[in-house]
Amino acid sequence: MHPSRSPVRLRLGLVVATLTALVAAGLAIIAPAAAADALLSQGRPATASSTEGGGYGAGAAFDGSDGTRWSSAAADPQWLQVDLGATATVSQVVLNWEGAYGRAFKIQVSGNGMSWTDVYSTTAGTGGTQTLAVSGSGRYVRMYGTARGTGYGYSLWEFKVYGTGGAGSTPRPKPTFTDEVTHHEFQANCSWTADRPDDPIVYPGLPGASHMHTFVGNNTTNASSTASSLLGGGTSCTNPHDRSAYWFPSFYKGDQLVRPTGDQVIYYKSGILDYWQVQPFPQGLRFVVGSPTATLAEFRDSPGTVEGFECGDLSHSWDIPTSCVAGSQVNVRYQSPSCWDGVNLDSPDHKSHMSYPVDGYCPAGHPVAVPMLEFKIAFPASGDLSQARLASGRGYTWHYDFFNAWDSPAILDALVTHCINGGLQCNPRGYDLYKPHRGAALTENFELP
16 A cells, blocks of 8 residues: 655646656746846936047937937947946847948957956847847946957947846836927026126136126026025025026126126036936036137137127127117027036036037937037127127137026926926916917926826
8 A cells, every 4th residue: 555645745746747748749848037137228428439420429329219320420330339337247238230230249348448358259240139038247348349340430329228226217218209309498588687707607706707708597606606695695586486596697788787688598407318308506616617818710610619709680690789779689698517416516627527518419428418509699799899899809709607406406307397398489477479388387487287
């Protein structure tokens, strides 16, 4: 008489027998999948050995879109690199090649962006979408191509790095709209408050040390202004929460100081292609745009878009026009850098902590996209302007300063989210006249709904 079998042992025997039968029949056994590693590279700052031209920058391969791509010059070797923000353990790389692919290339990791370790290598790449199992760790990951598969350069729609660690940030998804996106901006309309030979960024605590500046926005701005003092001041801006200080060299016609009249338009825009990734300015951020010692060529060829001076039918003048139609006014427009290093609210030259985008994407050293300011200042000057000048000199010495002091970060965030990230053309309370169905960021009293 056989000893009785326990129910547990009986069930286990049945499972083993079943699995054995499946294997004997040649059927695959699918084990439960391990938890998938995270996508670490999307939206992270990227650099490349070269780009084919505008619109094909390194960041295009990390923006989550199969409709944009990085493309290199037609030469060997070439590389494309992403900064994960912190050390990561990398388990998989997915390369989605455009027609111009790499025949021989390596996937490499690095902790410092200088010394590299190979985690994958091939001399027989076929293009298309390649999913590569890799094993390594580092903050930086790059594709290093040594032989092209075509007569063109290397081109990737997407370069995805999976693993654990890294900066741990989750990129914002691209919003989906039923209406066409033509703008991504809102206005800060602020009027004149003072003319002073002060500059609290370049010459803090030194009244009279600067050439004459014209101030709009915060009505307490002077040489001793700080983030705290600005937050305690009033404002000439339409939105009462905008206590920021904006200033620029005063405009003269001969010896007569000509003040801008009415609200001056200061746009907050996206300076990057992925406008939905723009974040609000951190409190206290300050910077200088342009230079009082700039040459005409330096002003004209600034990395940002420069509209220059305009009046009547005249536009894109790199100096103050010598004559404007009677009754017109002189406008000047100049865009700021819009990529922040994510650490410093200022820098010794008041510029290095900021950078202009490269081919529409923030560079590795300045990975945080913030609003791109565009000052549009109007001076009521017309007729003979041959003696017109700025306090800093010729028109191409145009520059301006910005000291962020929105008294409610939530208000600024709402405007950035609704208008810039939302692809709208908004007024100071976040309302797009041409798309009323999208509503407004703020109430009629400029408060959160």
